Amino acid sequence: MHFALTPARRGAVALALCAASLTALQAVALPAAHATSPSSGSAGSSGAASVSGIEDATARTVAASLADPAWRDQVRTAALGSAQVDLALLTARAAAPAALNSRVTAADRGIVRAKGLAADTGSLLRLRLGADSMRDSLLRSAASPLVAAAGTDEKAAAVVAYDSNGRAHRLSSRTVPDVPVYVVDIDVTKAVSAGLATVNRQFTARGLDAPAAAAPQTAGFWTTRVDSVYLNDDEEPWILGDAEIFSIVSGFGLDGKVRVDTVDMPYLDDDHTTYYPNQILVNWSNYKYNLADVVMMEDDGDTNYADLAKALADALLTITDQGAYIPLVDAILAAIPSSWYTNDADYVDSWYTLAQSSTGRLTGARANGWMTVSPYFVSQL
Template structure:
């Protein structure tokens, strides 16, 4: 969804913002080198290699008209769970289940997360074209937004190269990760790991430590009135984005803490959304400041690697009695490939406070928030 050029500039921009934020505090943590050892994400192309192999196999199966009819029926109301489609090709269902297990492993998710593979027509009108007899191609949705061409397969399982910037005249069926389901499972895994390692999710902290205070007096929060991410002319085959934010600050116990905020409405670049969403809840923080790192699951995010890297970076930070920005520590912890080859990092914002108001541009220059203070009334 977001261009690699912007992501490659993110660290430099983030460091510049950190210098500006130095007036707030000087970081008191042993800053890790960004390119140094860190829990590795899934090898580049792991998810894509799985879905691409399955796309090739499915394309060959569609030579059977019965398989095409099954796909058309399954996708009548939109994207379909691939494992639920009754494909009669010998061994294909077993291959799909094995592929799903590999995708779960590549994303650091447990088997209990269930099926993550789905089928989707690249554009809504393509299913109707296939129903009228047009022979569809099958492709895997890429995880890299900088691509110039897409590999699809015909019914002979032969490669067909498609222009990533131009919608093809033939219908294209996509094999991809259901990033909505993956994100829900990934955030659940991350919250559990954050709590287990002592970097407590602030949502849980609020429930456990501030109920008495908020019931009596209420608290201040930061509300997102509008948000927009830059338009990068994403390819025609990309679906909706799955955006979430890491909101980091110092908890009431003085330890770094992270709140995971899902932003399911942020589907497309170049579009302004007005969610009126509460992003930062200051009832759970020791200081009147917090930072935000926005991320995206574009199919390849390894949640286990991500949370392990973040925990490792934050656990070495010591509260010096004054607020220190946490964005740089989080960015340093994220594997380098996620800034260059993968579209996982979106943007970051430093030192939001209860007084934050108006337009806040991201440090990487990839988006902005319009925010306002919001007082949460007691019950």
Template sequence: MSVRQQMRTALCGVALTGIVLTTAQGLAVAAPAPGGGAKASPGAGAVAAAEDDAARSLARSLADTAWRAEVGRAAAGGGELGLKALAARSGARAAGPLAADVAAADRAVLAAKGLDAGTGGLLTVALAGDADPRRAPLVAVAPSDDGATAVTAYDTAGRRHTLDAAKAPDVPVYVVGVDGEKAVEAGMEVLERELAAAGVSTAEVPAAGTAARPAATATATATGYWTSRITSVRLEDDKETWIKGDAEIFSIVSGFGLDGKVRVDTVTHPYLDDAGTTYHPNQILVNWSQYKYNLADVVMMEDDGGTDYSALAKAMAAALLTIADLGAYIPLVDPVVDALPSSFWTDDADFVDAWYTLARETTGARDGAGGNGRFTLDRYWVQAL
């Protein structure tokens, strides 16, 4: 069965399989990295290769005990640290070469994700477990396969190790990754800008040649407008494995704009970190003053790190611009899902769930078509100032 056939099955009501989230990892026998360190496996993608390069460089730099202690202190507070900034502001001898390596890896990540150079560094490092200055740490990178049971890590000599996802090693482990929240925010700007340039109306930029807003609508929005607001949201599976940390979730809202052409708005959900947790964001999902009909569709996705937002925008535009307004609402979930390149079903932007034909009057709990997500919505009037 093809990926898209599988997705169709999910959208027809088969619940998506949940993943077991764990924070444990184990250590296997070390092996020298051939050629001074193996690259990411073929097909893993440019982002995975850049993460791997940065992880190996960081691991080797941690042979400097003074620098190792400095990194340990910085990471002890928990959370992700910007790897480029961490190395750049240090006076440690090992930090200088690392900063140059990380800068190169960051440039590769930005290019692979189709993001502007001005986005800044995206590579991060976080400590899994506790730092122990007496023990040489390992540095791991999230695997490109979400279903992987083993994780590659490097020691301070550049040797490669395999970590078992079910057993914790007895040494500190640093995890190199991508700042997903920052990447998604920048990616949404690229997505909307490039969709608009292709002729699809978006929230940030009206499409070229879009007709002026009708006078009646202008009058209505001068006093305010109706929205659909998320009062609670819950996911059974956030499509994120333990080593990758928090999920980075965003939604693509689509419908027909006031000009009768397909319109796309993006919504980020930075609070949606964990599966099995109910969040109460009171977040606006749909601004109905921007839509011709009182219906819209939502496709929710998760950025696994390798998403090329420029490629995503081009694929979506190519599919959506073929759809004409025939005087009745046409659901747009299927065209959005079909527009995704095949690579997006591996370790790029994962499909999370979809909501067909949300109405302006929709309130209360509404399950996604895949049975994986649930929104609770209310109608909310935004008063003009």
């Protein structure tokens, strides 16, 4: 699932700041699957250096490997036994076709580079069944399932999946096919955790999260806690997996410079669902003023976290303390490249001027969701 901001919505954000209206994504339904020639190409493959391009190439490789009946049975057992399977571990098995594991390992390294993550991040590629409704047909069918890349474009009208003979099949992105499809995807929970670590390292290096050393010594500190949270969403293609949400909290630190903190929210998987995380969102001991801003974003695609950190730092370091609080949401949104508002590092919603005393239900500026918050004092042990 994906809390996407379409290009029309990206324009609305850029014009925030000018009151443009949002344009809803038009879902396009295609006919049922039909075979095409391999030369028809892959919707969603955008080059070897991108996450979607690597996923697509891996999907074709995995599809070809399923021509081996014994290996196909092992993959089926793994896919039925787990919501997502670590592709590197799966292809390391003795029954895997020769060289498959080395290709998957190389693809994992490419994913890590494309997302600007640390070299020791480890494997990110995962294999999963496209939908729970495919389980029965996977159990009954002796034929090789199709294999598709999750991709990063929620606007795509079609999904391209491959069979074991290398042929490409166009599937509707809106209607779950009646044939089993394996999806090559990335572990977005692991990727976001590693990505935020990358962002935080760069923020630290550039002084955007200086420690609160100047704070007066007390028996604890006040925070704002998220008691519950709910997000809306448009209809999503069946091939996309769970969302991965994180928030960027910004304000002015005790040194008078812009401060940015990241907050991972991995539990926010489904739209139209209320979650009760009791999660600390803002630590007020780190901030000079009694106000902070929150920008909520989502990643299930080509986000390069090193580039994201640089873009934010370059923009925020130009803002200086004028002796009064300055909202930072607009600067954060303006700093993020337009390409990241398609299906990676998407803008979900924002909350301006959150105060230490804020309590109750707060609807986001986009009205795409709400949070109930409350002040919470963290006592020393």
